[in-house]
Amino acid sequence: MQPNILILMADQLSGVLFPDGPADFLHTPNLRRLAERSARYAKAYTGSPLCAPGRASFMSGQLPRRTRVYDNAAEFASDIPTYAHHLRRAGYQTCLSGKMHFVGPDQLHGFEERLTTDIYPADFGWTPDYRKPGERIDWWYHNLGSVTGAGVGEISNQLEYDDEVAYNACRKLYDLARGNDDRPWCLTVSFTHPHDPFVARRKYWDLYEDAPELAAPTPIPYEDQDPHSQRLMDACDWQNFDITEDHIRRARQGYFANISYVDDKIGEILDVLDSTRQEAIILFLSDHGEMLGERGLWFKMSFYEGSARVPLMIAAPGIEPGRVDAPVSTIDVLPTLCDLAGIPMDEIAPWTDGKSLAKGADSRGPVAIEYAAEGSIAPLIALREGPWKYTACPADPEQLFNLDEDPGERRNLAGDPAHAATLGHFRAMAHERWDLAAYDAEVRQSQARRWIVYEALRNGSYYPWDHQPLMKASERYMRNHMDLNVLEENQRFPRGE
Structure with missing residues (x-):
């Protein structure tokens, strides 16, 4: 009998x-209970540290160069199996x-x-442009207003969305x-929190009042940052914001509070699963992380641990609960789910770069990560193997870190x-x-095509995607x-009681 599958996804939740499982200071009772019966992958990484490319990689088991979802406005093609x-x-x-965040x-x-609908647009309007290095697109690039504007709110655009997401998941x-319907089911529930702003x-904000964390x-001064980090700071318009320690404390408090909010929503969903006597494989993960002021950086878009590392927990028959330290990737989710569902893996292999974790992670091999979106001027790549992380970009010096000895990634050993x-x-x-030169050419061609299509489709009658x-x-x-x-x-459920 094929198992039911429940996938719970947070947004911008750092694996650090x-x-x-959840760090001790986090108020996350539901995730903590889930962790106790899950395989907990302590060194799980996104396929790409940005929303649309990271999610396309997770769903397809392929890295961005294969999906061609390079950034937050790149179309996810219909012929790619998820x-x-x-x-x-x-x-x-x-x-x-x-x-x-499907585009197209x-x-x-x-x-x-x-x-539900998506919280983000499905068109090409957020396309970066490598032809204009250093130019900010102010109306959609991140800026540090999310940091200076942190605080309490009982309703917001994002809270309204996630309330709806949880309600619909419970109803389903x-x-x-x-x-x-007698078929087995796979329900994916994907929240937009704890993503900024x-x-x-208040009930979650107050949980972290005066927390040492x-x-x-x-921070690292701008002039001492690596070139990609400098570009990310510029993309966030850092020079036009005076970020104080109080701003940072409030931003971190809001972030931690929203982790507890997501935990509450997950608790609602798991309560319905239990009360309706349904059993399911449960998988919890995020699309990418959040720097949260580490190194002086915010949000994601880099290969540093806060940005690229994500939580990944799987509670499933046949997967031993406990901590797993071998590096793994979110692109491993697709083959793992198919393996657990009894789908022949020879049918999956041609369509994925990932490896099934159903039989362990020790032989998984090096984890690859790619990035070719805002804040970059050429594709960046990374490899994670053993204690090492290597990053490279045609525009930047290489980086090599030993994360066992230098978890803060402060000592670049490449030289x-x-x-x-x-x-x-x-x-x-x-x-x-x-082939980084070919990769760069592919990204540039994609960007140029999309700028033409976007401007054309916004001229005259507009039919949104x-x-x-x-x-x-009439059926409700x-x-x-x-x-x-x-x-x-x-x-009625249960019937006759």
């Missing part, structure tokens, strides 16, 4: 805060409640049903429990003769995996084409 396609083909009903006219990508679980409800991290052999090893792996959830009002509650007695019996 999940060294072995875990939703593979599971649906194998007989699953597949459903999404929440965010997945296909807003389903294998999901049979999508319960009740529908699944009623048993009107760092605005949180609010203290501002030690140290004592580590020349290690550097050579990673250079060889990178050369075998990537944003998902419009279908609501068949009580209507005159229904037998009331049959309806009331079928819509």
